[in-house]
Amino acid sequence: MAWPDNFQRGTLMSRFSHHHVVVFLLTFLSYSLFHASRKTFSNVKVSISKQWTPTAFNKSAELPVEIWNSSHLFPSAEGATLFLGTLDTIFLFSYAVGLFISGIIADRLNLRYVLSFGMCSSALVVFVFGTVTEWLHFYNKWFYCFLWTINGLLQSTGWPCVVAVMGNWFGKAGRGxxxxxxxxxxxxxxxxxxxxASSVLQFGYEYAFLVTAxxxxAGGVVIFFGLLVSPEEIGLPGVEAEKPCEEDTHRPLMNGAENEDEYEPNYSIQDRGAAVPQVKAISFGQACCLPGVVPYSLAYACLKLVNYSFFFWLPFYLSKNFKWKEAEADQLSIWYDVGGIIGGTLQGFISDLLQKRAPVLALSLLLATGSLVGYSRSPDNKSINALLMAVTGFFIGGPSNMISSAISADLGRQELVRGSSEALATVTGIVDGTGSIGAAAGQYLVSLIQDKLGWMWVFYFFILMTSCTIVFILPLVVREIRQLVQRRQTPTASD
Structure with missing residues (x-):
């Protein structure tokens, strides 16, 4: 396989300034903090369940009887577990709805303002949800549902904004x-x-929410004063003005056209009649009609269900299934994310070499089904469990990261929307929003399946959803493999 020019000549890194590095780090920090606050809830589920349930453990709490009785939200641990799953579902449904809205808003307002507002306001809601209610001993199911709905809407501002900012600064070259x-x-x-969460959990779960919020x-304040949303803000050329490194640089890697010969590089959704076209955000309907948006959105709905189920339920599963301490389960669950980090980076690199994304995704997801079977049969051994967990994260978290970031940027920056820099957030919102709808439905199903059938059937459910992901991208996989074969068979035009 030919080594791409960007990697051969070292031109990829030479095109980046210190501004690119700062943008990379600030957007990285921003979304990391969004996820840290979400992860806190999943890491303290056992403690919350104990606080809401009248068990012998709870009766040892040093609280007046009348206050203690008022915290009895549920008669059993099963009821508390089901409500925790309901909160996950509420969060993800509101998050999904918010993504469709936030993507449109972010393409029409300053990305920095939207992002910093989302970070700061979400932090306040998390603080009230987990810390203030516990300090005041105020326990109310409807209030928790209301707060988590608002939190989902506010958190939805994060991903469309950070992907759009990254897409503004980093072009297709080396994007994977x-x-x-x-x-x-x-x-x-x-x-x-x-x-x-694990470092302060011994003092009470409310302090875990306090620290992360x-x-x-603080991160939202840093974003407000420090983030540059595009190179044009400081007089640098945008990614669309960069000279392509090879003749098909602007072709989308997913290539939604049925035939490459039918691809029209001069067509744009934007009106190209004027000498200096007015930059304008595309509509929601236009974004949905872009090649590749619908199949990847449906695929991500299935894959994000599985990925977020690990995100929300893995510490709870380890604590309940293996009887490990909650803090130990929290720390062990990190290995799933380690696998996802390695998987996303390596698979993105390979897709850059191939200049195709779908075949890499399909192979990883095929291997993911096997890793799910292996992890479901993990013995009561922390080292083996961590290894199997990292492998599972590699094959599930890696593709999930690719679809939500590199592929979403490819979809929002393809040739059909050239001339509209305000398409990225809308497309990203559609892909991630559809994924979050699937993830939202999945969280309630996970708690229901676990309660009725047990954890093994939960893993069977994950395998089914992973297989559905492959089915949705299968036409793209077949097309891109065919293109790779044709490209390999076509002789170079040097003679």
Whole structure:
């Protein structure tokens, strides 16, 4: 296989200034903090369940009887577990709805303002949800549902904004490896949330929410004063003005056209009649009609269900299934995210070499089904469990990171929307929003399946959803493999 010019000549890194590095780090930090606050909730589920359930453990709490009785939200641990799953579902449904809205808003307002507002306001809601209610001993199911709905809407501002900013600064050249490495921000946030939560959990779960909310609020302030949303803000050329390194640089890697010969590089959704076209955000309907958006959105709905189920339920599963301490389960769950970081970066690099994304995704997902079978049969051994967990994260978290970052940027920057720099957030919102709808439905199903059938059937459910992901991208896989074969058989035009 020919080594791409960008990697051969070292031109990829030479095109980046210190501004690119700062943008990379700030957007990475921003979404890491979003995920850290989300991870806190999953890491303290056992403690919350004990607080809400009248068990012998709870009766030892040093609280007046009347206050203690008021915290009895559920008669059993099963009821508390089901409500925790309901909260996950509420969060993800509101998050999904918010993504469709936030993507449109972010393409029409300053990305920095939207992102910093989302970070600071979400931090305040998390603080009220986990800390204020516990300090005041105020326990109310409807209030928790209301707060988590608002939190989902506010958190939805994060991903469309950071992907759009990254897409403004980093072009197609090397996007797979750059975005693969950058998309580790979610996994790093999970690790950060797990470490922060486990470090203060001994003092009470309310302090886990306090710490992560405080850090996230501070991060929002840093974003407001420090983030540059595009190179044009400081007089640098945008990615669309860069000279392509090879003749098909602007072709989308997913290539939604049925025939490459039918591809019209001069067509644009934007009106190209004027000499200086007015930059304008595309509509929601136009974004949905872009090649590749619908199949990848449906595929991500299935894959994000599995990925977020590990995100929300893995510490709870380890604590309940193996009877490990909650803090130990929190720390062990980090290995799933480590696998996702490595998987997203390596698979992004390979897709850059192939200049195709779908075949890499399909192979990883095929191997993911096997890793799910292996992890479901993990013995009661922390080392073996961590290894199998990392492998599972590699094959599930890696493709999930690719779809939500590099592929979303490819879809929002393809030739059909050339001339509209305000398409990235809308497309990203559609892909991630559809994924979050699937993830939202999955969280309630996970708690229901676990309660009725047990954890083994939960893993069977994960295998089914992973297989559905492959089915949705299968036409793209077949097309891109055919193109790779044709490209390999076509002689170079040097003679």
């Amino acid at each position: 490896v750059i975005f693969g490495l950058w998309s580790a921000c979610a996994s790093v946030g999970n690790i950060l949330g797990a470490v922060l 405080s850090v996230q609020f």
